Amino acid sequence: MTRELAALGLSLCLLATPADHARADDLPVRKAGLWEVKMVRTGSPLPEMTMQHCTDETIDKEMNNMVSPMAKQICSKQDIQKTATGFATDSVCSVAGVSIASHSDIVGDFNSAYTVTTTSHSDLGNKGAPRDTVTKIEAKWLGACKPDQKPGDIVMPGGGFKLNVKDAAKLQNLLPGAKP
Template identity: 70%
Template sequence: MTRRPIVFCASLLALAMSAAAAAHAVDLPVRKAGLWEMKMLRSGGPMPEMTMQHCTDETIDKEMNNNVSPMAKQICTKQDIQKTATGYVSDSVCNVAGATTTSHAEITGDFNTAYTVKSTAHIQGGVAGAAGHDATTTIEAKWLGPCKADQKPGDIVMPGGFKMNVKDAAKLKDLLPK
């Protein structure tokens, strides 16, 4: 595995940890089982726009929340999620690889056909450097239908065909700089 997929996967894991860990204060709805397309748009960072697909079911969604949160408790000093009239709002402060990320996310949608996560983050230290920088990420997710015949719940297919299963994501923490 090259450094770029490792950094990307680590970034996805950190994003998932901040949202999933906070979900224990207020449980987020479980997504409809099947294949979800997630389009990630970023500004203020080196990652280009990308679209990935995630095959999921109720068990995987719950496992993602439960398995990620213990790690998030170790790296996040703040994890807060609140139900709002239009969805959810999440605020977190996490430290990964010497970088502190303070983020705010607004989550809207029905989790059956589509949902959107709009987040803003301030990253200080680490690769961002002492001055830090701000980044905005929007994830637009839509349900495509049943998973493909060669997919199992937890499979994520990223740009370029790189495929992994979220159950293997725990192995990524060993690849993160200490």
């Protein structure tokens, strides 16, 4: 469970972290409504995953602002640049004895669909051999959130587990070195 939590925290940091020369307010926000987010990883034992995220402008901005302090604690490098097609990010983060260097290309319009392609190199320290992975996130807007959903709700595969990203802020305190 701890390894999955660390991976989730790092994934959030690597994909949504504002850097020193790009503020969270400068990053695009997704169109309000229900987004399907599909994650496919190569070079990783983690399976493909498709989840749904109900969001609005406020939640997207809060997510960027929430991730930024966590990233400052665990990332020695976090750069984001505007490109002709979207954004490019470069990060070096470490948590639970695992160091991950990554590069992401983010393209799309954030109104109907976007794609994040991340190449990363993980140094697992004494926990195993280094690993290179490619993660592709394909997100598409599905329409309005379902009646039983509120902005921030993430429904995991199988529909049985739902978490609101505002509750995820509490998980930050579980990371090693986090200050209560």
